[in-house]
Amino acid sequence: MTTLDRLLEGLRNPAAPLLTYYDERTGERIELSGTTTANWVAKTSNLLVDDLDAGPGTRVRVGLPTHWQSFIWLLSVWNIGAIITDRDADIGVSGPDLVAAETVRLAASLRPLGGPFATPPAGFLDLAVEVPGHGDHFESFDPPTPDTVALDLAGASTTHAELIGSCAPDPRRLLVEPGGTRRDAELIVAACSGGGSLVVVAAATPAAMARIAAQECAAIA
Numbered sequence: 001m002t003t004l005d006r007l008l009e010g011l012r013n014p015a016a017p018l019l020t021y022y023d024e025r026t027g028e029r030i031e032l033s034g035t036t037t038a039n040w041v042a043k044t045s046n047l048l049v050d051d052l053d054a055g056p057g058t059r060v061r062v063g064l065p066t067h068w069q070s071f072i073w074l075l076s077v078w079n080i081g082a083i084i085t086d087r088d089a090d091i092g093v094s095g096p097d098l099v100a101a102e103t104v105r106l107a108a109s110l111r112p113l114g115g116p117f118a119t120p121p122a123g124f125l126d127l128a129v130e131v132p133g134h135g136d137h138f139e140s141f142d143p144p145t146p147d148t149v150a151l152d153l154a155g156a157s158t159t160h161a162e163l164i165g166s167c168a169p170d171p172r173r174l175l176v177e178p179g180g181t182r183r184d185a186e187l188i189v190a191a192c193s194g195g196g197s198l199v200v201v202a203a204a205t206p207a208a209m210a211r212i213a214a215q216e217c218a219a220i221a
Helices: 034-051 068-079 160-166 181-194 206-216
Strands: 017-023 028-033 059-063 083-085 091-094 104-107 149-153 156-159 173-176 197-202
Touching: 017 034, 017 068, 028 034, 034 068, 059 068, 068 083, 068 181, 149 160, 149 181, 156 160, 160 181, 173 181, 173 206, 181 197, 197 206
Parallel strands: 017 197, 059 083, 059 091, 083 149, 091 104, 173 197
Antiparallel strands: 017 028, 149 156
């Protein structure tokens, strides 16, 4: 595998959990299998291409905290050959704070189960409204190549092949707290290529992390 659009195709057990998200503030727990993740990625990829005219070279800033939806966006942007960036973006994705300066602006409420905003966000497309109606399968007519840029963060560009080559496949079920975009990108590549999975826990105390690790049989990063 030399391009990131093939990550989900190579999962050893698509029915097994790939992404699990806990929010200790709300009590939310959501678990996505590889198959369900691929479904969300296909829908989001179709939104990007069909509605937003995104494609190879489009620059997307994902301004979401580490969350199951942020991983969907990483995978979707790579799926269409676009670039995850932190500047000079064409498309901006915001959380409920509704902070984005890009021409095309989308927002995720980050409510449990991916629910919509209670009030439509002015100036933004609500992802919970826009994504679900798109198709469950995505076919790229211009797929990325190993030399396609996957990340352009903090002034450093990384191609698909470079990112894959820098991430050792990880077979573990790994418990992590929210972190940066590059770290999250490396985690999902390592998990997908190694047969592992990620358990993300937001707003947790050390005691809560230990409890969830025991419940999930997960190693704490």
